[in-house]
Amino acid sequence: xxxxxxxxxxxxxxxxxxxxxxxxxxxxxxxxxxxxxxxxxxxxxxxxxxxxxxxxxxxxxxxxxxxxxxxxxxxxxxxxxxxxxxxxxxxxxx
Amino acid sequence: xxxxxxxxxxxxxxxxxxxxxxxxxxxxxxxxxxxxxxxxxxxxxxxxxxxxxxxxxxxxxxxxxxxxxxxxxxxxxxxxxxxxxxxxxxxxxxxxxxxxxxxxxxxxxxxxxxxxxxxxxxxxxxxxxxxxxxxxxxxxxxxxxxxxxxxxxxxxxxxxxxxxxxxxxxxxxxxxxxxxxxxxxxxxxxxxxxxxxxxxxxxxxxxxxxxxxxxxxxxxxxxxxxxxxxxxxxxxxxxxxxxxxxxxxxxxxxxxxxxxxxxxxxxxxxxxxxxxxxxxxxxxxxxxxxxxxxxxxxxxxxxxxxxxxxxxxxxxxxxxxxxxxxxxxxxxxxxxxxxxxxxxxxxxxxxxxxxxxxxxxxxxx
Numbered sequence: 152x153x154x155x156x157x158x159x160x161x162x163x164x165x166x167x168x169x170x171x172x173x174x175x176x177x178x179x180x181x182x183x184x185x186x187x188x189x190x191x192x193x194x195x196x197x198x199x200x201x202x203x204x205x206x207x208x209x210x211x212x213x214x215x216x217x218x219x220x221x222x223x224x225x226x227x228x229x230x231x232x233x234x235x236x237x238x239x240x241x242x243x244x245x
Numbered sequence: 246x247x248x249x250x251x252x253x254x255x256x257x258x259x260x261x262x263x264x265x266x267x268x269x270x271x272x273x274x275x276x277x278x279x280x281x282x283x284x285x286x287x288x289x290x291x292x293x294x295x296x297x298x299x300x301x302x303x304x305x306x307x308x309x310x311x312x313x314x315x316x317x318x319x320x321x322x323x324x325x326x327x328x329x330x331x332x333x334x335x336x337x338x339x340x341x342x343x344x345x346x347x348x349x350x351x352x353x354x355x356x357x358x359x360x361x362x363x364x365x366x367x368x369x370x371x372x373x374x375x376x377x378x379x380x381x382x383x384x385x386x387x388x389x390x391x392x393x394x395x396x397x398x399x400x401x402x403x404x405x406x407x408x409x410x411x412x413x414x415x416x417x418x419x420x421x422x423x424x425x426x427x428x429x430x431x432x433x434x435x436x437x438x439x440x441x442x443x444x445x446x447x448x449x450x451x452x453x454x455x456x457x458x459x460x461x462x463x464x465x466x467x468x469x470x471x472x473x474x475x476x477x478x479x480x481x482x483x484x485x486x487x488x489x490x491x492x493x494x495x496x497x498x499x500x501x502x503x504x505x506x507x508x509x510x511x512x513x514x515x516x517x518x519x520x521x522x523x524x525x526x527x528x529x530x531x532x533x534x535x536x537x538x539x540x541x542x543x544x545x546x547x548x549x550x551x552x553x554x555x556x557x558x559x560x561x562x563x564x565x566x567x568x569x570x571x572x573x574x575x576x577x578x579x580x581x582x583x584x585x586x587x588x589x590x591x592x593x594x595x596x597x598x599x600x601x602x603x604x605x606x607x608x609x610x
Contacts, residue, residue: 165324167296169246177298179326179349184298 157242159200248295258511266426274523276512293323333380360407367400425469490568520576
C-alpha cells in the first residue's frame with residue numbers, strides 16, 4: 152500500500168464491540184472472524200474510503216495522548232492485515 | 246459480550262410432522278402462534294445492529310413458511326449467516342437453489358433416525374424417511390452444506406451402525422451428530438415406549454463408540470449416549486485415579502448458552518433457550534434485545550447457575566463423581582425435577598451405574 156492509497160472498510164463486515172473495548176470483525180460472506188484490540192477498532196472506524204493510508208495513520212496515532220515509538224508502523228501493519236484478510240479494500244485497486 | 250453471538254429462532258410453530266419425541270409440541274409455556282413477516286424482518290434488523298453473527302432457524306418446520314425466502318433475505322441484509330433445522334419433507338429444488346445463492350448458509354440440518362423407512366418412520370411418521378433422504382440429495386446437488394442429526398431412541402437403537410453406513414458411506418456426509426430422545430415435550434407423553442432403557446442406553450453407547458472408532462472424527466455429540474459415554478469414561482477414570490477436580494467440575498457449569506446465545510419462540514417471546522420456554526425475558530420489537538441480554542435478572546441468574554456447587558443438592562449427596570461432574574443440561578433438569586437450577590438426573594453417572602448400567606471401553610477421553 153502507498154501512503155496515498157485510500158482504504159475503505161468492507162461494507163459487509165460486522166464490528167462486534169465487546170465490554171473491554173476489544174472487538175470481533177466478522178465477515179458473514181466467508182464466516183471469517185478475527186479478534187481486534189482497541190487500537191485496531193480505532194483504525195477500523197477511520198476506514199471511510201475518504202482517508203488515505205497516511206491520513207488513517209495520522210488520525211489513529213493522534214487519537215491517543217501518548218503513543219510508543221513505532222506506533223505508525225503498527226497502524227500500517229494493522230491496515231495491511233485488514234486488507235490482506237478481506238476486511239477492508241484499497242480504493243481503486245484491482 | 247454486549248450481545249449474543251447467535252440466536253435460536255423458532256421461525257414457525259407449525260409443523261407437517263408429529264415426531265413422538267418432539268421438544269416443541271406438548272411443552273407448557275411454548276408459543277404456538279407465528280409472528281408475521283414484517284415483525285421478523287424488523288427483528289433481524291435489530292440483530293444486525295447488535296452484531297449477532299448467526300441465527301438458527303428452526304420450529305416447527307421452517308420450510309412451511311411461505312415467506313421463507315423473504316425471511317432469509319432479511320437475515321442476509323442484516324449481515325448474518327444462518328442454519329436451518331428441518332425434517333426435509335418440504336424442501337424444494339428452488340428453495341435449495343435460493344439458499345445456495347445467499348452464500349450465507351452454515352448448513353441445513355435434516356433429521357435422519359434410521360437406515361430405512363421402517364426404522365426412521367417409527368418415531369417420525371410415515372413417509373418422513375423418503376422426504377429426509379430426498380432433501381439430502383437436493384442439498385447436495387445445490388452445494389448447500391448438509392448436516393444430519395440422529396436422535397437415538399427405542400426404535401432405532403439397534404440400527405445405528407446401518408444408519409452410519411447410510412449417512413457416511415452411501416450419502417457421503419462428512420459427519421453426523423447424535424442425541425437421544427429426552428424427557429421433553431412430546432417425549433414426556435411417549436416416554437415409556439420411546440426413551441432408552443438402561444440396557445438400551447448401554448447398547449447405544451457401545452454401538453456409537455464402535456462407530457466412532459470405525460469413522461474417526463465423523464460422529465459428533467454434545468448430549469445423548471455418545472456424549473455420555475465420553476464424559477462418563479473421563480469421570481470414571483478421574484475418580485479411580487483420585488485426580489483433582491475438573492476445572493468446570495463440581496458446579497452447574499454444563500450450560501454455556503447464557504454467554505453466547507438467546508432463543509426466540511415463534512410468537513416473538515425471548516427466552517434463554519428453546520428448552521426453557523417458560524422463562525420469558527421479553528418480546529421482540531417491544532423490548533431492547535441488547536438490554537435484555539445485558540441486564541435481565543432471569544438471564545443474570547441463569548449465568549450465575551455456573552457458580553452453584555453440586556454438593557449443595559441433596560440429589561448429589563455423597564456422590565464421588567461430584568468433582569468431575571458439570572450437572573448437565575438445564576432443559577431436562579427442569580422437566581425432570583421442576584427446577585432449572587438443579588443437576589439433570591438424565592445424565593447422572595451415579596444413577597446410571599446404580600440401576601445396573603456399565604461404562605463402555607474405548608470411549609474417547
